[in-house]
Amino acid sequence: MDVLYFAWVRERIGLPREKVETEAATVAALVEELRAREDRYAAAFEDLSALRVAVDQELTDFDAPLAGVREVAFFPPMTGG
């Protein structure tokens, strides 16, 4: 699936998006896999309360299932307007 990063999450990881092969059942399980990869991922995902997640471009929470999902995005709370 495509995993996208925005704002300081993108800066910390150093990528706007990447393809990730995963069997993770939920967003939280995907986060655990990413955290285990490298320090920059561990730093970006250090505090989940400071992050929001969208699955296939809909805001959701970290318990959301990933079956059939094409796109997951991680970002800080939004500041529109």
Place this chain on the structure above:
Amino acid sequence: MRVVVQEAPFDFGAEAAGFAAGRHDMGAVVTFTGIVRDLQGGGLEAMEIEHYPGMTEKALEKIAKEAVERWALGDVLVIHRHGRMEPGEQIMMVATAAPHRKDAFEAAEFLMDYLKSRAPFWKKEFSAESRAWVAARDEDEDALRRW
């Protein structure tokens, strides 16, 4: 209902004049404009707004649709820019048209409250000394509860 996401500046005067023009059943039009504000004490060189192409349009359309369902509105307009802007530049506008002013005012506030915290935009401020992502404010999240 019209939702526009663009990098280029927009012409507030032309948009406001054209909005709900000729709709003689609409007794009230409310517009709100968001402007790049300087830092306290000055020194802001620019603001950069990042967004999530695809999700941004969907999120704004969903918010606008909800406003149309909740209030008696004749029309809704949302324009939001992304990219680099300088202090004083217009970032975004919303407009609502309704037969009566209460619906137009409330729907405009609802749109603003929701797009502040639920539309995927992120602001970064650049000055000579620093570059910093604007943090979301607890008050903005709290503002959603009244709806």
